[in-house]
Amino acid sequence: MRKPIILSLMFCVAACGGEEKRERPTPRVTIEAATSHAFSDVYVAVGTANANEQVSVRAPVTERITQLGFSDGDYVQKGQMLAVLAQGQETASLASAQARAREAEQQLARIRELHRRGFATNASLDAQTASASAAKALANEARASIGDRVVRAPFSGYVSLRRISVGAVVSAGDEIAAVSDLSSIKLDFNVPETMLANVRVGQVITAKAAAFPDYVASGQITAIDPVINPQTRTATLRAVLPNRDAMLKPGMLLSVTIASKNRTAPAVPELSLVREGDTSFVYTVASDLKVKRTPVKTGTRDGNLVEIVEGLKVGDSIVTEGVVKLSDGTTVRTGPAKASGAPAKAR
Numbered sequence: 001m002r003k004p005i006i007l008s009l010m011f012c013v014a015a016c017g018g019e020e021k022r023e024r025p026t027p028r029v030t031i032e033a034a035t036s037h038a039f040s041d042v043y044v045a046v047g048t049a050n051a052n053e054q055v056s057v058r059a060p061v062t063e064r065i066t067q068l069g070f071s072d073g074d075y076v077q078k079g080q081m082l083a084v085l086a087q088g089q090e091t092a093s094l095a096s097a098q099a100r101a102r103e104a105e106q107q108l109a110r111i112r113e114l115h116r117r118g119f120a121t122n123a124s125l126d127a128q129t130a131s132a133s134a135a136k137a138l139a140n141e142a143r144a145s146i147g148d149r150v151v152r153a154p155f156s157g158y159v160s161l162r163r164i165s166v167g168a169v170v171s172a173g174d175e176i177a178a179v180s181d182l183s184s185i186k187l188d189f190n191v192p193e194t195m196l197a198n199v200r201v202g203q204v205i206t207a208k209a210a211a212f213p214d215y216v217a218s219g220q221i222t223a224i225d226p227v228i229n230p231q232t233r234t235a236t237l238r239a240v241l242p243n244r245d246a247m248l249k250p251g252m253l254l255s256v257t258i259a260s261k262n263r264t265a266p267a268v269p270e271l272s273l274v275r276e277g278d279t280s281f282v283y284t285v286a287s288d289l290k291v292k293r294t295p296v297k298t299g300t301r302d303g304n305l306v307e308i309v310e311g312l313k314v315g316d317s318i319v320t321e322g323v324v325k326l327s328d329g330t331t332v333r334t335g336p337a338k339a340s341g342a343p344a345k346a347r
Contacts, residue, residue: 029322029332031285036314037267039300039307040259041198047189047207049252052240053155053181057082059170063149070177072161076153083164083176085149104132157181158246182246187219189256190234198260199224205239207254209247217241217248266312267305272320273298282312283319283326291319293328 063085070082111128114120153159160178164170187207191199203221219241228235239256241248248254272282273296280298283291296311312318319326326332 026331026333027322027325029319029325029334031317031332031334032269032272032320034266034268034308034312034314034316034318035305036264037302037305037307038262038264039267039302040262041300043191043195043198043258043260045189045191045256045258047187047239047254047256049209049248049250049254050186050188051157051180051182051250052184052186052243053157054178054250055154056175056178057151057154059083059085059151059172059174059176061085061149062169062171064169065164065166068162068164068166070159070162072159074159076156076159076179078153078156080153081150082153082159083151085151085170104128104134104136108132151176153179155179155181180250182243182249185217185219185241185243185248185250187239187241187254187256188236189239189254190229190232190236191258193228193233193235195258196224196235199237199258203258203260205259206257207239207241208257209252209254211252212247215244215247217243217254265299266308266314266316267302268296268308268312268318269320270301270304270306272318272323273306274323283323284312285317285319285332289332289334291326291328291330291332 065083066086067084068082069080069084070076076082108128108131111120111125115122115125157179160180162177164176170176187205199221201221201224205219205221207217207219208215219239221237221239223238225236225238268282273280274282279295281293281295284294285291294311297309299307299309301307319332322332
């Protein structure tokens with residue numbers, strides 16, 4: 001009875017011993033070289049879009065509207081008539097002033113002829129000259145008064161929705177229309193005062209509006225407010241963006257991206273990094289396919305690439321996939337597995 005038990009124990013020991021001697025397969029990994037990549041420090045802010053030029057065109061006098069020259073949202077040219085105010089009394093005053101001016105000019109011509117012949121004194125000639133000038137000034141004043149009753153666009157742009165009608169009486173200062181030049185957008189945004197060393201006039205920025213997620217507008221910083229807000233400790237910057245097809249509208253909220261400190265540095269994929277607390281390291285690969293745990297100091301990220309500030313140089317071979325299988329000094333292999341499922345030989 002004892003022999004079968006002893007034989008069973010011997011078989012188990014032999015089997016266990018065989019398992020202990022079985023070698024762990026060489027881990028298969030992906031090896032790539034550290035590349036050179038352009039990095040920059042990126043800051044994202046939120047800004048408000050403003051028209052390149054925008055003005056509220058208002059009535060210069062209290063009068064009734066007799067004609068309108070625009071419709072809702074029209075594009076108008078500089079000098080285009082927007083509204084005409086009643087000018088009957090002014091037209092009559094102009095006609096009267098012009099008649100007096102013509103009469104004064106005719107009288108002046110007669111006095112000049114008499115003065116030339118010696119039948120009129122210098123004093124009478126001077127008096128008539130002054131009278132003719134005064135009459136002409138009155139005519140010009142009447143003409144200007146009529147001009148004030150024709151409201152024109154100060155520059156080319158889009159007009160607001162119309163909120164007045166022909167026949168309405170407007171008071172001096174009432175808005176007739178708002179005109180906005182949308183050929184470009186002035187974008188105002190704030191940055192912390194600590195960032196002022198990283199921004200400058202002429203620096204390129206990009207901006208996106210939530211309404212058009214696929215449209216990225218690119219422009220330049222044109223001005224930096226010299227006064228810091230003492231409550232928020234921020235500075236206001238202004239950038240100008242070309243406004244393709246007038247897509248961006250005044251008042252829109254835009255996300256602004258500022259890139260600074262452009263530089264080229266070694267870069268590795270995010271998956272190649274192993275982190276332990278505040279320490280990061282990669283596995284570098286020697287010519288004999290042994291890996292070494294190499295501490296690195298990382299910088300900024302661009303997509304799935306991480307900047308390496310210290311610890312690597314461009315061209316160093318590193319493990320990019322399969323780092324969880326490794327330890328310092330491990331020999332690795334690369335390449336696809338064989339069809340039979342047998343481990344591939346190390347290259």
